């Protein structure tokens with residue numbers, strides 16, 4: 001059981017590391033301002049997730065994996081910021097399901113508390129990613145009806 005939990009936590013760690021890297025790459029292309037601050041906040045949330053997951057893995061007797069995922073490259077390869085955010089939101093939704101799977105197991109209180117917080121932050125950030133991606137798409141589209 002503990003081995004399964006450690007493997008699941010390591011899969012989440014890999015996803016969170018990729019999320020942080022993808023956001024870092026996106027931030028590098030965004031001019032300073034309010035929008036960039038929001039991306040910075042999301043990147044910091046991913047970093048906090050990584051730290052928390054590393055702690056949980058160690059508490060459960062495991063070793064944090066250092067593996068890099070190819071996901072970052074896939075995100076950066078998208079055509080624009082909206083597409084990148086949309087893909088990031090899909091991946092973070094996978095993280096949400098992964099958190100739920102681990103929460104279904106018997107956990108130490110600290111790990112459970114951390115995962116519940118991580119879940120709440122992910123719900124909020126996924127909603128923001130989707131909303132921002134949709135807003136960027138609308139801005140990029142030509143007006144359907146020209147003003148008269």
Ligand SMILES: [Fe+2]
Pocket residue numbers: 015016019046049092095122
């Ligand atoms: Fe995440």
